Amino acid sequence: MTDKKPGFFKRLFGGEAPVPPPAPPETLPVEPVPAPQPVEPTPIPPPAPEPEEVPLPGPPETTPDYVEEIEAAAHRVAEPEPEPVLLVPVEPAAVVEVAVEAPRQGWFARLASGLKRSSDQLSGSITSVFTKRKLDGATLDELEDVLIQADLGIETATAITETLRRDRFDKDVSGEDVRAVLAAEVEKVLGPVARPLVIDPSHKPFIILMIGVNGSGKTTTIGKLAQKFAQEGKSVMLAAGDTFRAAAIEQLQVWGQRTNAPVVSRPAGADASGLAFDAVTQARAEGRDVLIIDTAGRLQNRDELMNELEKIIRVIKKVDPSAPHATLLTLDATTGQNALRQVEIFGKRAGVTGLVMTKLDGTARGGILVAIARKFGLPVHFIGVGESVGDLEAFTASDFAKAIAGRD
Ligand SMILES: Nc1nc2c(ncn2[C@@H]2O[C@H](COP(=O)(O)OP(=O)(O)OP(=O)(O)O)[C@@H](O)[C@H]2O)c(=O)[nH]1
Numbered sequence: 297m298t299d300k301k302p303g304f305f306k307r308l309f310g311g312e313a314p315v316p317p318p319a320p321p322e323t324l325p326v327e328p329v330p331a332p333q334p335v336e337p338t339p340i341p342p343p344a345p346e347p348e349e350v351p352l353p354g355p356p357e358t359t360p361d362y363v364e365e366i367e368a369a370a371h372r373v374a375e376p377e378p379e380p381v382l383l384v385p386v387e388p389a390a391v392v393e394v395a396v397e398a399p400r401q402g403w404f405a406r407l408a409s410g411l412k413r414s415s416d417q418l419s420g421s422i423t424s425v426f427t428k429r430k431l432d433g434a435t436l437d438e439l440e441d442v443l444i445q446a447d448l449g450i451e452t453a454t455a456i457t458e459t460l461r462r463d464r465f466d467k468d469v470s471g472e473d474v475r476a477v478l479a480a481e482v483e484k485v486l487g488p489v490a491r492p493l494v495i496d497p498s499h500k501p502f503i504i505l506m507i508g509v510n511g512s513g514k515t516t517t518i519g520k521l522a523q524k525f526a527q528e529g530k531s532v533m534l535a536a537g538d539t540f541r542a543a544a545i546e547q548l549q550v551w552g553q554r555t556n557a558p559v560v561s562r563p564a565g566a567d568a569s570g571l572a573f574d575a576v577t578q579a580r581a582e583g584r585d586v587l588i589i590d591t592a593g594r595l596q597n598r599d600e601l602m603n604e605l606e607k608i609i610r611v612i613k614k615v616d617p618s619a620p621h622a623t624l625l626t627l628d629a630t631t632g633q634n635a636l637r638q639v640e641i642f643g644k645r646a647g648v649t650g651l652v653m654t655k656l657d658g659t660a661r662g663g664i665l666v667a668i669a670r671k672f673g674l675p676v677h678f679i680g681v682g683e684s685v686g687d688l689e690a691f692t693a694s695d696f697a698k699a700i701a702g703r704d
Pocket residue numbers: 316317318354370371373374508509510511512513514515516517538541544591592593594626653654655656657658679680681682683687
């Protein structure tokens with residue numbers, strides 16, 4: 297990435313090839329759509345692998361339509377696993393450095409730019425509703441629909457319209473007035489869930505299990521967290537528990553190299569719970585501060601895969617009965633309402649302790665975080681607004697509220 301955020305729509309629609317940070321070096325130059333490589337004879341492997349084919353090595357649930365939908369978006373950039381090392385020696389290391397080291401805008405600017413699509417949609421709709429001078433019942437109904445469509449949830453939508461009804465009925469109301477009420481209500485809902493992830497030093501290692509559906513951003517988030525912890529002087533170990541996909545293992549190894557964190561891995565196809573057991577044992581023997589365990593993506597409605605996740609947790613507990621100390625669910629904001637189901641089922645099966653919402657930059661549905669917060673009250677530790685290491689930050693309610701309401 298560069299020091300200047302690329303235009304939002306450009307990033308959103310892949311007008312440039314965002315450097316997929318977690319991808320192994322040789323995959324970095326992959327274009328979302330095969331970019332014409334003028335001079336390459338025909339080094340590109342077999343019949344250009346369709347994005348749908350790529351997930352096949354993953355867990356069985358990667359085939360349902362739902363996952364295809366999600367992954368068509370999520371993995372368009374990052375799934376080029378069978379790519380041979382064919383591209384010109386592009387100095388992948390240099391590219392990686394740019395992605396990680398480039399000076400960044402302030403976080404609020406990035407957050408606001410990431411949430412721009414959500415806030416633009418909301419602001420645009422609000423403005424178009426508030427064409428009359430006096431606030432009346434019909435306008436309030438229209439506003440309620442707009443807020444529900446923005447995935448904020450019925451309760452929040454109602455709370456906002458009720459506040460306006462109470463305070464401003466039959467009075468002049470501008471879009472800006474409404475945005476102020478919106479920001480206040482969103483902050484009220486999110487305030488209690490904006491809680492940092494605290495690494496309790498009495499656990500050595502503090503074990504973090506990262507779970508979520510396919511492509512929701514687990515591995516990328518692990519890399520970003522490893523970087524943060526390393527910067528705080530913590531000694532981090534990673535476990536490549538997504539044993540279904542060789543590319544996921546490599547992706548984590550790249551993050552390990554970048555962040556100087558050893559990665560415990562086994563060849564693709566190995567038993568994930570066995571790997572988790574080994575990783576916990578090893579991290580403990582080495583006195584690591586933090587162990588982050590990746591897992592294969594799985595749909596919440598695949599019972600056998602959820603059983604497997606439960607098994608991983610049981611096995612970890614054999615080494616440390618208090619672990620995992622944090623079970624973080626990554627949620628892809630672009631999945632909208634389905635994220636509510638994911639929180640519910642993963643919560644029941646794996647005991648989610650906190651949430652990380654990713655890809656808020658790729659959607660107009662950022663409001664879903666508000667609906668989730670209101671329904672589950674689970675801590676939201678981090679949000680992601682891009683693929684680079686600096687695009688994940690601790691979650692703060694007021695910033696999010698301001699950004700989504702388009703206020704500064
Ligand atoms: N735009 C954007 N992309 C993101 C963000 N977080 C992750 N990604 C991208 O989403 C894609 C999927 O991320 P991964 O980390 O591979 O997801 P995963 O959950 O590990 O995927 P599986 O291994 O298939 O379960 C990658 O292209 C990431 O770069 C974010 O906050 N914003």
